[in-house]
Amino acid sequence: MGTETTLVSEAPCEITLENFLEFPEGRKVLSCIQCGLCAGTCPYGDVMDYPPRRIIAMLRAGMLEKVFHSESLLNCVACYACMAKCPRDIRLTEVLLPLVKEEIFVHLPEVPPELQKALQNTLRYGNPMGESPRKRVAWTKTTDVPIPILGEMSRPVDVLWFVECYTSYHPRGQDNSRALAKIFNGLGIDFAILGNEEKCAGECARLVGEAGLFGTLQDYTMTLFRRYEGRFNRIVTSGAHAYDAFRYQYPALGFDYQVDHTMPFLFQHLEQLKPMLSRKLNYRVTYHDACCLGRHNGFYEEPRALLTAIPGVKLVEMTHNRINSICCGGGGGGMWLDTYYKAKGYERLSERRVKEAVATGADVLAISCPYEVSRFEDAAKVLGYDNKLVVRDISELLAEAMQS
Amino acid sequence: MNILVLLRMIPDVVEELEISNDGKTLDREFLRLIPNETDDHALEEALLLKERHGGKVTVVAPDAPELDDVLFACLAKGADRAVKISGVEPVMGGRAAARLMAQVLTTAPGLLPADLILTGVQSTEDLDGLMAPILSHLLQLPYVDNVTQVTADGPGKTVTAVKEFPSAVRAEFDVQLPAVLGIQAAEKPPRYVPVAKVRAVMKSQHLESAAAPAGVEAGQLEILQMAKPEPAEHAEMLAGDPAQVAGKICEILAARGVL
Numbered sequence: 001m002g003t004e005t006t007l008v009s010e011a012p013c014e015i016t017l018e019n020f021l022e023f024p025e026g027r028k029v030l031s032c033i034q035c036g037l038c039a040g041t042c043p044y045g046d047v048m049d050y051p052p053r054r055i056i057a058m059l060r061a062g063m064l065e066k067v068f069h070s071e072s073l074l075n076c077v078a079c080y081a082c083m084a085k086c087p088r089d090i091r092l093t094e095v096l097l098p099l100v101k102e103e104i105f106v107h108l109p110e111v112p113p114e115l116q117k118a119l120q121n122t123l124r125y126g127n128p129m130g131e132s133p134r135k136r137v138a139w140t141k142t143t144d145v146p147i148p149i150l151g152e153m154s155r156p157v158d159v160l161w162f163v164e165c166y167t168s169y170h171p172r173g174q175d176n177s178r179a180l181a182k183i184f185n186g187l188g189i190d191f192a193i194l195g196n197e198e199k200c201a202g203e204c205a206r207l208v209g210e211a212g213l214f215g216t217l218q219d220y221t222m223t224l225f226r227r228y229e230g231r232f233n234r235i236v237t238s239g240a241h242a243y244d245a246f247r248y249q250y251p252a253l254g255f256d257y258q259v260d261h262t263m264p265f266l267f268q269h270l271e272q273l274k275p276m277l278s279r280k281l282n283y284r285v286t287y288h289d290a291c292c293l294g295r296h297n298g299f300y301e302e303p304r305a306l307l308t309a310i311p312g313v314k315l316v317e318m319t320h321n322r323i324n325s326i327c328c329g330g331g332g333g334g335m336w337l338d339t340y341y342k343a344k345g346y347e348r349l350s351e352r353r354v355k356e357a358v359a360t361g362a363d364v365l366a367i368s369c370p371y372e373v374s375r376f377e378d379a380a381k382v383l384g385y386d387n388k389l390v391v392r393d394i395s396e397l398l399a400e401a402m403q404s
Numbered sequence: 405m406n407i408l409v410l411l412r413m414i415p416d417v418v419e420e421l422e423i424s425n426d427g428k429t430l431d432r433e434f435l436r437l438i439p440n441e442t443d444d445h446a447l448e449e450a451l452l453l454k455e456r457h458g459g460k461v462t463v464v465a466p467d468a469p470e471l472d473d474v475l476f477a478c479l480a481k482g483a484d485r486a487v488k489i490s491g492v493e494p495v496m497g498g499r500a501a502a503r504l505m506a507q508v509l510t511t512a513p514g515l516l517p518a519d520l521i522l523t524g525v526q527s528t529e530d531l532d533g534l535m536a537p538i539l540s541h542l543l544q545l546p547y548v549d550n551v552t553q554v555t556a557d558g559p560g561k562t563v564t565a566v567k568e569f570p571s572a573v574r575a576e577f578d579v580q581l582p583a584v585l586g587i588q589a590a591e592k593p594p595r596y597v598p599v600a601k602v603r604a605v606m607k608s609q610h611l612e613s614a615a616a617p618a619g620v621e622a623g624q625l626e627i628l629q630m631a632k633p634e635p636a637e638h639a640e641m642l643a644g645d646p647a648q649v650a651g652k653i654c655e656i657l658a659a660r661g662v663l
Contacts, residue, residue, distance in 0.1 A: 111596040212599030
């Protein structure tokens with residue numbers, strides 16, 4: 001496999017709730033001081049019957065069974081806020097909450113229909129939208145630059161670009177992919193994609209508690225990587241959740257490729273990129289820190305450095321930024337629970353975030369996770385701000401700043 | 405209550421359908437099959453009846469690609485037995501399928517007698533939704549179609565089937581058992597079954613097989629030609645501000661005599 005390894009070796013999926021306390025991560029829960037920072041920082045903590053603090057208390061009291069029969073953690077959008085704020089460094093979003101969610105998912109009397117459809121689609125078609133797997137590669141016909149497909153090439157490449165679902169199928173996600181293709185081409189990156197063979201990396205299935213679906217997708221993708229062993233050196237993806245899956249979950253199955261999200265990857269090429277950014281964009285931009293990139297992996301400054309490298313861009317910050325960023329509401333299955341949240345009377349997190357973005361006076365809300373473009377555009381329309389604020393992936397802004 | 409659910413695998417229209425060179429059949433090279441939606445609702449209704457009144461649910465399906473995964477999912481949802489019928493063309497027309505299923509049910513061991521036979525009221529490859537009525541005719545059993553709810557009495561002698569009529573009219577039928585019901589929709593959407601549960605069932609349970617009887621009578625209808633719908637004229641997009649667009653809509657409606 002790859003020559004460089006930056007992957008953690010911890011394999012959390014070996015941990016179960018039964019053997020939880022045998023692992024260091026499990027024993028850490030014993031040190032919880034019940035300060036409640038986790039519940040306080042949770043964007044839906046106010047509507048949860050069992051916020052993280054109570055779950056830990058009930059686990060220690062042997063009362064966790066009660067939690068399994070509640071829908072409480074359907075409100076967990078896996079934003080890593082609780083984990084980032086925990087003074088005891090308890091790996092809530094990484095380890096404990098997914099394990100509890102697995103049990104909750106099995107006991108759910110009814111899976112909310114929107115989520116059910118997304119999960120069934122992901123299992124059958126490899127993408128949550130239920131689009132044809134044979135059309136996954138169709139977007140490549142709409143680019144100005146050639147997009148090589150690994151299986152059709154006779155030579156190895158440096159970078160395997162793992163495109164992911166929304167960036168393959170969603171019309172606005174495809175804008176991100178077209179922009180990246182232009183940037184990669186401009187930088188002279190030697191890349192290829194998997195084409196129609198690619199399927200969802202599965203992270204959000206895991207984070208909603210559908211561990212079996214995640215395992216199925218993980219097995220499939222690992223088989224694909226093994227088939228192309230020696231044909232690429234490293235993986236780059238614009239999918240923030242795919243990045244997380246490859247970095248933290250796939251190593252348990254022997255994955256040891258270097259993996260980069262496109263934001264830190266392009267940041268590594270910033271000096272080469274700067275001379276290409278010759279078109280002035282007079283935008284006032286605010287940046288939404290994606291949960292996986294920011295709180296989970298600490299990539300706060302790289303996206304900002306890319307934005308401020310664009311001539312004419314003025315970067316302004318929202319009240320909640322970096323570690324305090326508010327989730328778009330799409331993680332942990334939230335992408336397909338909007339109807340459920342709405343029916344419960346909860347405010348959509350994407351709307352809360354768009355209000356903050358508008359308050360900065362920005363005319364562009366910049367994002368770095370493929371879930372966010374549709375979530376924020378929808379929220380802006382619902383709130384009547386669609387004439388005030390446009391949502392753009394940072395890759396789109398970079399490509400726009402490149403003279404064609 | 406002993407309930408049989410008939411399940412058909414039909415072409416998945418997420419993939420574009422192609423017609424074979426013979427002009428009468430679907431090209432199977434990229435064709436994928438999926439459980440018929442109303443059959444899935446029939447299974448859900450059967451599982452709800454089992455949960456409320458006890459009994460056993462058996463799923464019977466003509467063999468087809470990807471059927472094993474579907475049947476294991478049925479078992480994981482709560483069905484007790486899953487029987488696949490071998491020796492059948494993977495995609496069958498509606499009337500021939502009904503005759504075949506009637507013969508399979510009467511000849512395969514351990515399927516009949518059943519108190520209830522539930523199946524979807526229609527499928528996309530079914531010309532006129534005759535699977536359940538022909539089946540009931542051949543088996544000489546009472547039949548109600550377009551059913552959206554089934555409740556059973558205590559002793560299991562009768563069920564009450566709610567049938568939908570046009571204009572939002574609903575009727576309740578008391579049906580003597582055994583009977584055949586054509587399910588239009590279950591009382592609630594078909595349940596989700598976690599993949600891990602399906603995987604566990606694959607290890608702990610097995611699928612049964614029964615051979616289709618030889619010499620099944622062909623369907624009464626023959627497919628003469630299969631063709632893709634021809635594209636009609638393109639839609640006209642009305643441009644302009646809302647007042648202009650509204651004006652144009654009024655002109656179009658007036659020209660067609662609607663206004």
